Amino acid sequence: MNRVLLSTRKGLVELSGRDGGLHYDKTHFIGDPVSVTATDAEGRWWAALNLGHFGTKLHRSEDRGRTWREIAVPAYPEKPEDPDDPNTWTLQQIWCLEVDPKVPGRLWAGTIPGGLFRSDDYGDSWVLNEALWSVPERKGWFGGGYDQPGIHSVAIHPQDSNHLTVGVSCGGVWKSHDGGDSWTLVGEGLRAAFMPEDMQFNKAIQDVHRLVVSPTDPNRVWVQHHNGVFVSSDGAETFTELEPEPSAFGFAVAVHPTDPDRAWFVPGKKDEFRYPVDLAMLVNRTNDAGKRFTAQREGLPQEACFDLVYRHGLAVDDTGDRLVMGSTTGNVWFSDDGGSRWQSVSTHMPPIYAVAFAE
Amino acid sequence: MVEVSFTQNLQRHVECHALQVADGTLAEVLERVFEVYPALKDYVLTEQGELRKHVMLAIDQQLVQGALPARQRLNSGSRLHVMQALSGG
Numbered sequence: 336m337n338r339v340l341l342s343t344r345k346g347l348v349e350l351s352g353r354d355g356g357l358h359y360d361k362t363h364f365i366g367d368p369v370s371v372t373a374t375d376a377e378g379r380w381w382a383a384l385n386l387g388h389f390g391t392k393l394h395r396s397e398d399r400g401r402t403w404r405e406i407a408v409p410a411y412p413e414k415p416e417d418p419d420d421p422n423t424w425t426l427q428q429i430w431c432l433e434v435d436p437k438v439p440g441r442l443w444a445g446t447i448p449g450g451l452f453r454s455d456d457y458g459d460s461w462v463l464n465e466a467l468w469s470v471p472e473r474k475g476w477f478g479g480g481y482d483q484p485g486i487h488s489v490a491i492h493p494q495d496s497n498h499l500t501v502g503v504s505c506g507g508v509w510k511s512h513d514g515g516d517s518w519t520l521v522g523e524g525l526r527a528a529f530m531p532e533d534m535q536f537n538k539a540i541q542d543v544h545r546l547v548v549s550p551t552d553p554n555r556v557w558v559q560h561h562n563g564v565f566v567s568s569d570g571a572e573t574f575t576e577l578e579p580e581p582s583a584f585g586f587a588v589a590v591h592p593t594d595p596d597r598a599w600f601v602p603g604k605k606d607e608f609r610y611p612v613d614l615a616m617l618v619n620r621t622n623d624a625g626k627r628f629t630a631q632r633e634g635l636p637q638e639a640c641f642d643l644v645y646r647h648g649l650a651v652d653d654t655g656d657r658l659v660m661g662s663t664t665g666n667v668w669f670s671d672d673g674g675s676r677w678q679s680v681s682t683h684m685p686p687i688y689a690v691a692f693a694e
Numbered sequence: 695m696v697e698v699s700f701t702q703n704l705q706r707h708v709e710c711h712a713l714q715v716a717d718g719t720l721a722e723v724l725e726r727v728f729e730v731y732p733a734l735k736d737y738v739l740t741e742q743g744e745l746r747k748h749v750m751l752a753i754d755q756q757l758v759q760g761a762l763p764a765r766q767r768l769n770s771g772s773r774l775h776v777m778q779a780l781s782g783g
Contacts (some may be wrong), residue, residue, distance in 0.1 A: 388748040388778035389707060389737040405708075405733070410741040425740040 338399075338693040339659050340380075341667065342369040342647070345685035347382050349400060350667075357659065357669045357680045363400055371647060373432040373442065374693045381442070381458060383429035391426050395458055399693070409444050409452035409461040420474045422448045422483050430487045431647070437496045445486030449476050451501060453515065464515045467501070472520060472539040476506035479542045479561065487646055490548035490556075500556065500571050502546035507538045508558070508571050524574040528562050529606065544586045545646040546571075549595035555624070557598045559588040559646070564600060566625045579619050579628035581612040587649035587660070594655065596624040599674050601644040601660060609643050616640045618649075618660070618674050634677035635668065642666050647689035661687030696723050696768045701777040710734050710776075720753070721764035723774060738776060750779040 339357055341348040347363040363369075364384060370391075373381040380396040382403070394403045414424035428447040435441040444452040444461065451464040467473070476484035488502030497514040508522035525541040527534070534540060542561035548571075549555040556567040558574060563583035565574040577583070584605030591597035600619040603609050611617065616635035619628045636642075642662035649660040658670045665684035668677040695714040704710060708731070715726035728735040738749055744762060745751070751758040752775040753768060759779055768774060 386707065386737075388746065389704065390740070390746055392707070392736075408736070414742060423742075425742055425744070 339650075339669075340372045340374070340691045340693050341661050341684060341687050342371050342382075342689035342691075343661075343665075343685040343687050344368050347372060347400075348684060350680065355671065356678060357667070359681065363403065364394070369688070370428050370430065371432050371689045372691055372693075373434050374691065375434045376436065376694070378694070379457065380693065381432055383432060383444075385428050391429055393429065393458060406458045407460055409446055409450065409463065411450055411463065417474075422474075422476075424448070426450075427483060428481070428485065430485045431489055433489045433491060435491050435496050436493075441496070443489045443491070443499070445489050445501065447481050447485035448483035449473060449485055449503065449506065451486050451489065451515070466511075466516055467509060467518050470509075470518055470520075472506065475539060476503060477540075479504035479544075488543065488546040490546060492548070492553050493550045494553075498553070500546065500548055502543040502558070504544060505540060505542040505561075507541040508543055508546060510571060521571045522574060523572060524576065525558070525560060525565055526562055526576060527560075545588050547588055547590045547598075549590050551593050552595035555590070555595035557588050557590050559585050559600055561606070564588075564625065566598075568624075575625070577621075577625040577628075579621075579625075581617075581630070585644070586646040587644045589649045589651040589658065591651065591655045592653050594622075597622050597655070597673075598625075599649060599651065599658065600628075601649055603643055610641045611643075614638060614640050616642055618658075618677070620674050631674050631677070633675065634670075634679070645688055647691075648687055650690045650692055652692040657692070659690050659692070661690045663687065695770055697771075697773045698723070698727050699773070699775050701775075703778050704734075704737060704776060708733050708737050717768050717770045717772065719764060720751075720762065720766045720768060720774075723768050748779045750777050751775070752777065 339350040346365040347369045349360045350357045351360040368385045370383045370385045378399045384392040396403045411424035431445040433443045440457045442454045452461040490500040492498035499511045501509045509518045522538045544559045554570045556571040558565040564577040567574045582602040585602045587601045589599045615637040617630040617632045661667045663686045667680040699712040700710045710731045
């Protein structure tokens, strides 16, 4: 762990690891909202900007952020006349950006209003995944968090680049085994308590807030859902609902890089309140696939705390020991012991949308 | 000729300097501007060809936001200023 990248309302903040902690280094794109970043093993960095006036932009660096160049953004095709499609076909945000470690140049971008895009040239050009965009259920997807639906999670199977799992808010969990040529709606057991009784288990309307897949056991899938915490042992085909205390509501989830049973969540008071329960910050950790959760509070504020951690606001590094999280109120915390104890890195960052470790 | 200028805020992100282009409809004038500054197009219009929600045009003293009056004629001597709306910041 050399660096941490914070995607914030006012730029891409770079932190450096030294002296056992994280320290402010510099800000890229200062003043401009950055929605998410990605990095690859060769030192390429990508930063998705969401300019308030001038739209979504994508920049790439070949030298770990020393220099940047604007590249193409995913673009939607011309929208046909279709009274059944309530959504605009205009890129509103790059919500997640994932590098395929096995295929040089390949990236997947999940976007609002719900398009999944692929690049095979490091982001110089993008193609909409027509297969997922064309599933009949897509026109029924609806906004969760933003006015329009969006894809916030794209999990690439670590051994098989053709095996993809995608989380949609609000549109459930979709899987492909052929590189995105065809898609299947999965997620039996996901439950939306806020829906009418006969719709609660409808797979197509589930508001998955964040989905992560264990790198060492791709059958183990963790979901932080609007309605609660869910875990799968069969590659997202079916899920079991878990009931962590003091709240199952939240946005973020991170899974340990080598232990599929170990995962972290940052709960908040549901639904629309979205502040820490009793205004006391905690990270919920399970070491046994969700049988038990332990609230980790050491080093985190336990009174008058309003911090909310967004769905990409929690990350774990390759060791599984170091975690970082950033909040909507500009706090950054770091742990080097698997989330047992936390130290404050900054209390006055801009609102943080995403955090990521980088080499 | 139509005089076209840009907000400084836009020039911070993409190369564009004041220029003159042949008069015509608004769509034609914009197309001529984008021929000179291709990267500018995506900053002003969406991929559906619509004016971005938080971009505003001033055609002489007429402010345009939302639907693009593509067929409106800009005569010789007209001025087109491309600016950000006060929303969206």
